[in-house]
């Protein structure tokens with residue numbers, strides 16, 4: 001950070017956290033989180049822990065943006081063990097569940113090598129959460 005051309009003169013605006021995101025000890029809440037973590041390399045439990053921590057760290061209405069490379073599962077299926085294929089699929093299920101609940105946008109960047117899918121998830125506001133609970137209660141009747 002000390003040598004970064006845009007950040008060097010702004011130590012009050014930048015804080016480097018030397019911790020895993022899921023172990024980040026803070027009460028701060030953020031409007032925007034941009035994640036470069038390779039989520040499909042983690043275990044399903046780690047991916048779940050990281051995603052839930054991201055959502056906790058957001059203000060209601062705040063957004064999380066992350067990306068995943070396209071075709072990694074297919075490539076892994078060709079090259080890896082069954083256990084590794086199962087792990088990868090299980091992580092994708094975790095991610096799909098978060099996408100179903102919170103995604104507000106998704107686009108594919110074909111110009112990236114390899115192409116990447118960029119997801120935007122939004123932390124619900126209080127009224128939205130209440131409406132969801134009411135909807136779920138109604139559906140359960």
Ligand SMILES: C[S@@+](CC[C@H](N)C(=O)[O-])C[C@H]1O[C@@H](n2cnc3c(N)ncnc32)[C@H](O)[C@@H]1O
Pocket residue numbers: 019020021022035036037038050
């Ligand atoms: C693929 S690199 C991305 C680097 C950079 N953030 C970017 O987007 O270009 C992944 C980085 O995530 C870090 N990392 C791995 N597990 C992490 C975790 N649980 N919490 C926070 N960072 C983690 C690694 O140390 C590594 O620097």
